[in-house]
Amino acid sequence: MYKKGLFSYVLICLGVMSVIFTGCGNREKDKASTSAPTEKVELTISAAASLTDALKEIQTNYENRHQTIKLRFNFGASGALQQQIEQGAPADLFFSASSKNMNTLIDKKLIDDSQHKNILRNDLVVVVPANDKANVQKVEDLSNDNIKYVALGEPKTVPAGNYAKEALTYSKLWDSLQPKVVQGKDVRQVLTYVESGNAEAGFVYKTDALTSKAITIAFNVDPQSYTPIQYPAGIVKATKHSKEISDFYTYLQGKEAQDMFVKYGFSIPE
Known part of the structure; x- marks a missing residue:
């Protein structure tokens, strides 16, 4: 009887220990899964x-x-x-x-x-430095002698540059302005040229013009002169x-x- 009772006692203890270890293991797994960062x-x-x-x-x-x-x-x-x-x-x-x-x-x-x-x-605009003294009010003014450089994006890769080329071609100014044209790799570089004073005027999107206090919008380019943006x-x-x-x-x-x-x-x- 004593041996039988002892054997039962050992089994019960082993069972309790198994439950404890299983519970601890599960808690560790839950903790690990909770703390592990989700891959983005x-x-x-x-x-x-x-x-x-x-x-x-x-x-x-x-x-x-x-x-x-x-x-x-x-x-x-x-x-x-x-x-x-x-x-x-x-x-x-x-x-x-x-x-x-x-x-x-x-x-x-x-x-x-x-x-x-x-x-x-979007819309195409011409911008000038905030302290503009060139008095640019329309596209024809870009031909004035006090405008040394006109910035625009490279027409083959920069859509804003292509729109600008369309507008200048429509106004019959593309060829005559070529000696003044400075091309940028994107519209943000064109904006920088005008902000820094390296160009007296530049063709950019209205949205870009609104981001800078160093420039001002001289005029909105005639929307009939370029493809809708x-x-x-x-x-x-x-x-x-x-x-x-x-x-x-x-x-x-x-x-x-x-x-x-x-x-x-x-x-x-x-």
């Missing part, structure tokens, strides 16, 4: 330089609401970004300042044909994060994001 999905957006300020604010809001998403922006001239995507540079979404660059990638089947849309519009966004077919980039693409079209774009001077297509 990084989305790369190749975006026109003129979108920089608006998208940086959108980034803060979006990442605060989506803790598992990290947005990485590659800002530059739309033509240069288009070429990068063609050459295989990593990108999940292309946000262009020109339909032409987007259509080229669609034709080459690099952008999802069912997931691209014109999201924004549209900003299409499209999902790159090679993305490895289809769901996540699709969610962000949808967010860009929503009221919260569009209100932010309007805040920075963009307009929304009707």
Whole structure:
């Protein structure tokens, strides 16, 4: 009887110890799973330089609401970004300042044909230094002798530069102004040329002009003189994060994001 009772006692003790160790093990697993950081999905957006300020604010809001998403922006001239995507540079979404660059990638089947849309519009303006003494009020004034340099984006790769070329060609000034033209790699560099006084005038988007206190808008370029400025966004077919980039693409079209774009001077297509 004594041996039988002792054996039962040992079994009970072993059972209790097993439960204790199992519980501790589970707690350690739960603790480990709770403390382990969730790996973030990084989305790369190749975006026109003129979108920089608006998208940086959108980034803060979006990442605060989506803790598992990290947005990485590659800002530059739309033509240069288009070429990068063609050459295989990593990108999940292309946000262009020109339909032409987007259509080229669609034709080459690099952008999802069912997931691209014109999201924004912009206007072309001519800016001058804030302390302007050149008295520039219309496009013809760029021919005046006191205007030594006129800055604009490189027309082949910078949409704003191409729009400027269209406007100057329409006004029959493109050829005569060539000796004065200074080309920038993107619209932000053009803005810098004018801010620094290295150019007396420059063609930029209205949205870029609104970001600087060192310049002032001399005049709005006649919208009849250049192609309407549209900003299409499209999902790159090679993305490895289809769901996540699709969610962000949808967010860009929503009221919260569009209100932010309007805040920075963009307009929304009707």
